[in-house]
Amino acid sequence: MEQHYTPMNETNESRKNGRVVDVIKKGNMRMRPRWQFVAQGVLLVVAAALLFLLLLYVVSFIIFILDQDGAWSAAALGPRGWSLFFAALPWGMFLLSFVLLLLLANLLKRYAFIYHQPLFYFLFVFILVTTIAGFVIAATSFHPGISRFVTDNVPVLGSYYEREATLPASVHRGEIVAFMDGGFVLGEASGATSTVVVADGIVFVGNFYVGDTVLVFGSRQADGTIKAFGIQRIATAATTTVPTTTVRAE
Amino acid sequence: MDARDEQNDEQIAARVQKGDMEAFQILVERYDQKMGRYARRFLFDGDDSKDLVQEVFIKAYVNIRGFDITRRFSPWLYRIAHNEFVNALKKKKKERANVSLFDFDVLFPHIRLTASETADTDIKQHELKEVLETSLGKIPQKYREPLVLYYFEEMNYKEIADVLRIPVSTVGVRLQRGKVMLKKLVTN
Numbered sequence: 001m002e003q004h005y006t007p008m009n010e011t012n013e014s015r016k017n018g019r020v021v022d023v024i025k026k027g028n029m030r031m032r033p034r035w036q037f038v039a040q041g042v043l044l045v046v047a048a049a050l051l052f053l054l055l056l057y058v059v060s061f062i063i064f065i066l067d068q069d070g071a072w073s074a075a076a077l078g079p080r081g082w083s084l085f086f087a088a089l090p091w092g093m094f095l096l097s098f099v100l101l102l103l104l105a106n107l108l109k110r111y112a113f114i115y116h117q118p119l120f121y122f123l124f125v126f127i128l129v130t131t132i133a134g135f136v137i138a139a140t141s142f143h144p145g146i147s148r149f150v151t152d153n154v155p156v157l158g159s160y161y162e163r164e165a166t167l168p169a170s171v172h173r174g175e176i177v178a179f180m181d182g183g184f185v186l187g188e189a190s191g192a193t194s195t196v197v198v199a200d201g202i203v204f205v206g207n208f209y210v211g212d213t214v215l216v217f218g219s220r221q222a223d224g225t226i227k228a229f230g231i232q233r234i235a236t237a238a239t240t241t242v243p244t245t246t247v248r249a250e
Numbered sequence: 251m252d253a254r255d256e257q258n259d260e261q262i263a264a265r266v267q268k269g270d271m272e273a274f275q276i277l278v279e280r281y282d283q284k285m286g287r288y289a290r291r292f293l294f295d296g297d298d299s300k301d302l303v304q305e306v307f308i309k310a311y312v313n314i315r316g317f318d319i320t321r322r323f324s325p326w327l328y329r330i331a332h333n334e335f336v337n338a339l340k341k342k343k344k345e346r347a348n349v350s351l352f353d354f355d356v357l358f359p360h361i362r363l364t365a366s367e368t369a370d371t372d373i374k375q376h377e378l379k380e381v382l383e384t385s386l387g388k389i390p391q392k393y394r395e396p397l398v399l400y401y402f403e404e405m406n407y408k409e410i411a412d413v414l415r416i417p418v419s420t421v422g423v424r425l426q427r428g429k430v431m432l433k434k435l436v437t438n
Contacts, residue, residue: 031312115417
């Protein structure tokens, strides 16, 4: 009967001093067939490809939700914006993408093209490639499409896409309902409206329209008004007619 | 000499892949001493190394159809031996077997060596071999193995990189550090 190879088994004594070939014959050991190595290689490549796709998905998702939260724009608003940016970063997702990257490196480390180069190069190239590809994917309709589907149908993933609830307290999302002197009225998802006044010394140059969906960065005052130090349009009005005003406060 | 013995390792391996079991014995005879020497320098255990070398050959036979005959046989066999010996060290817990993917010198092998590491390590080849023989046990496995493969098994950097699966530049770094350690041992 064919014996499957088991290392260092009880036949050790009989092996000593014998020709290796005789030991192999005596143990009736067989070479593993070539197809097993081919299958192993194919499985490895498939697993690496799946990991890479998952990594791309997670990275593009991070970029997508940062865009949805207006975190990219917040980062351009100076120190106050940076703190908002870091608060909005999905750290769990970052950790997940890093773990996926290490798993990928571990899976591919048997290939000479990976281990011949310093590991740093591999990590750098993969981070660069996935980030660029992530921005490209985030700019397509891929995530909005998934978002529309999973928000109501897939509990866990849906909650990740529903980011309104997780916005930092000083970020407000809503639609411009009307303009007023030095600010505008923001209609929020809950149905409530808030008055947004632009903080002194802050200048926003650009046309905003009634119906634009915007992110307002600023704290809510005791009287309920929001004192904005930054405004970011994330969707234009469905029907853009005449620009109503330029929000400007000097 | 048997005409068959004039074939190179890869040609013989190809014959073994086709089912010529006796051809495998030729490979065993060619590498038996080298493997024994490598094991002793790796493990410092005469009894165990004999068994382990046999295990290496048996594993090589079982897996030989996974060997790519367009590449060199020697690093492939040494890779099997390396894995076997590292596992043996782990079992014994004799010393920490360094096989981590995320070693600093694997991640950033191009980081400059310190001044003491680039100090003159110009020891003559035969002196170095002598020192290696007597002091190997005092050098960590991480540095010992590249030294053994380079000075005793006469492999080049790329072959050592293939055996240890580390960047070629890391081989250089470890060899340099190993030589510095040896020099310190000599001067002390």
